[in-house]
Structure formats: C-alpha cells, structure tokens
Amino acid sequence: MPRWWHDDAGRAWLDELPALVGDQCRRWQLVVDGRPWNGSNALVVPVRAARGGGEPLALRLAPPGDEVTTHARALRLWAGRGAVLLHDVDDDHRALLLERLDGSATLGGVPLPEAVEVLAGLAVVLAVPVPDDVPSTASAAADLASSIGGAWEALGRPFPRLQLDAVLRAARARATAPFPDLAVDGDLHPDQVLRGRRAPWLVVDPVLLRGDLEHDLGRVLWSRLDEVDDDAGVVALFDRFVDAAGVPRERARDWVLVRAASYLVWGLQRGLTLDPPRCRRLLDVFT
Numbered sequence: 001m002p003r004w005w006h007d008d009a010g011r012a013w014l015d016e017l018p019a020l021v022g023d024q025c026r027r028w029q030l031v032v033d034g035r036p037w038n039g040s041n042a043l044v045v046p047v048r049a050a051r052g053g054g055e056p057l058a059l060r061l062a063p064p065g066d067e068v069t070t071h072a073r074a075l076r077l078w079a080g081r082g083a084v085l086l087h088d089v090d091d092d093h094r095a096l097l098l099e100r101l102d103g104s105a106t107l108g109g110v111p112l113p114e115a116v117e118v119l120a121g122l123a124v125v126l127a128v129p130v131p132d133d134v135p136s137t138a139s140a141a142a143d144l145a146s147s148i149g150g151a152w153e154a155l156g157r158p159f160p161r162l163q164l165d166a167v168l169r170a171a172r173a174r175a176t177a178p179f180p181d182l183a184v185d186g187d188l189h190p191d192q193v194l195r196g197r198r199a200p201w202l203v204v205d206p207v208l209l210r211g212d213l214e215h216d217l218g219r220v221l222w223s224r225l226d227e228v229d230d231d232a233g234v235v236a237l238f239d240r241f242v243d244a245a246g247v248p249r250e251r252a253r254d255w256v257l258v259r260a261a262s263y264l265v266w267g268l269q270r271g272l273t274l275d276p277p278r279c280r281r282l283l284d285v286f287t
Contacts, residue, residue, distance in 0.1 A: 017061065031050050086098060106195075112227050112228070126203065155268050167261040173254055177251075184212065185203055222278040
C-alpha cells in the first residue's frame with residue numbers, strides 16, 4: 001500500500017499531483033507519454049523529452065519525507081550498472097528523471113527459482129566500490145543486536161527464546177566481522193526489479209549500503225515465501241542464491257536471521273499482518 005495514504009501530508013501531496021506533474025514537465029521540457037504507475041514510495045509518469053528526438057523517460061515524483069538526495073546518490077554511484085539510469089534530479093521538488101523501464105514487468109512475475117538467481121546476479125553486479133561514509137551492513141547488525149532484546153520483551157516474546165539467542169549470535173557475528181567496502185542494495189526484492197531495454201532486469205528504488213552483498217537475502221526469501229510449500233523448498237532457494245552469488249553459506253544464514261528478525265519486530269510494531277508470519281517461518285527454517 002502506498003505510504004502516502006497514511007498521513008495528511010501524503011494525502012495533500014496526492015491531491016496536488018496533477019499540478020506537480022505539469023510543473024515538473026515544464027521545468028524539464030517533457031511531455032506525458034502514458035499512464036502513471038506507483039509503488040509504495042513514489043509515483044512514476046512515463047514521459048518523453050520534448051526536444052532531441054523524444055527519448056522515452058520516466059518522471060519519478062516522491063511524497064514528503066522521501067530521501068530523494070540519498071536515492072539520487074545511490075543511482076549516481078551505480079551509474080546504470082544493474083540499476084535504473086538517473087538522468088536528472090530536482091531535490092527541491094522531490095523529482096527524479098530516469099530511464100524508462102517496463103513498469104508492468106517485474107521480477108515478481110518470473111518463476112521463483114529464476115527470480116532468485118536474477119537477484120543474486122544483480123547483487124553481484126551492484127557490488128562496486130563505495131565511499132566509506134555510506135552506512136554499513138555491520139552497523140545495521142549492531143543496531144539490531146542492541147535493540148532486539150527489549151523489543152522482543154515489549155512485544156510479548158513473539159518467537160522462542162532459542163531463536164532470539166540465535167539471532168543475537170548472528171547479529172553480533174555480522175556486526176564484528178570484517179566486511180568489504182562494496183555497494184549493497186538494502187531493499188532487494190522482486191517487485192523492485194523491472195524489465196529493461198539495455199539489460200534484461202534493472203533495480204529501482206535502491207537503498208545504498210556498504211558491506212556484505214547477501215545482506216538482504218532474507219527479504220529475497222520472504223517476499224514470495226507463500227509460493228514455497230515446505231522447508232526444503234525454502235532451503236533450496238537459499239542455496240540457489242548462495243551458489244549464484246558466490247557468498248559464504250554461514251554468513252548468508254546469519255543475514256537471513258538478522259533481517260527476518262528485524263523486519264518481524266518492525267512489522268509487529270506497526271501492526272502488519274502478512275509479513276511477520278513469513279519472517280517467523282524463516283526463523284523456524286534457519287534456526
């Protein structure tokens with residue numbers, strides 16, 4: 001569900017969208033070229049350049065609170081390598097001008113084993129050198145290690161103590177182990193990967209982190225977990241990602257536990273009902 005439905009500022013922005021689209025098209029000399037679509041974080045409008053041959057592009061407009069500057073930094077870093085190409089940015093109006101991808105064709109429509117391999121391949125492609133001021137996956141693990149015990153108690157101990165202990169061991173291991181200064185997408189999942197023209201699949205709306213490329217393997221698994229009948233099937237998908245990405249199995253397992261526990265707690269705190277059971281299932285499988 002688009003997050004701008006949940007607050008007054010977001011709903012006001014939604015009311016203003018037709019005017020905002022028109023204003024931004026005038027600034028960048030664009031013409032609307034199709035029906036818009038949206039994800040949970042932004043509206044995307046197919047456009048063409050009004051001059052120079054009418055190149056097909058995509059205008060992304062974000063609601064209040066969206067980190068457009070951070071998003072633009074990530075896309076500039078990747079410069080089209082595994083991710084959508086950034087053409088221009090307007091921080092003041094929370095607008096990005098992007099290459100046009102096929103918004104109707106996500107990796108969510110691809111058979112799950114193939115989708116997992118594609119995501120593993122993209123994680124490898126995205127693993128380029130990154131400045132050391134980018135937040136690290138190790139810091140995220142350290143934050144979880146310091147906070148999850150209190151959250152677990154406050155939520156009424158939503159999973160067994162033995163699983164909490166396993167999560168804490170995994171988080172502390174990932175927080176203290178050396179990690180590469182390589183870029184990681186901290187929001188890697190099938191619905192954030194669209195069909196491209198210059199490459200078969202490209203990431204959109206990435207979250208730039210620095211560290212272990214398998215950091216978001218948990219999200220890769222829980223995103224379509226309902227399609228997997230049994231534990232053996234879950235482990236088979238895990239193995240497929242690990243083999244395709246060439247990452248250490250034990251480190252990958254740690255990250256599944258860390259991310260599943262983190263999102264489980266986050267989801268319960270916000271009243272989510274679909275993803276928390278999926279995260280619990282991952283804890284059951286990998287502990």
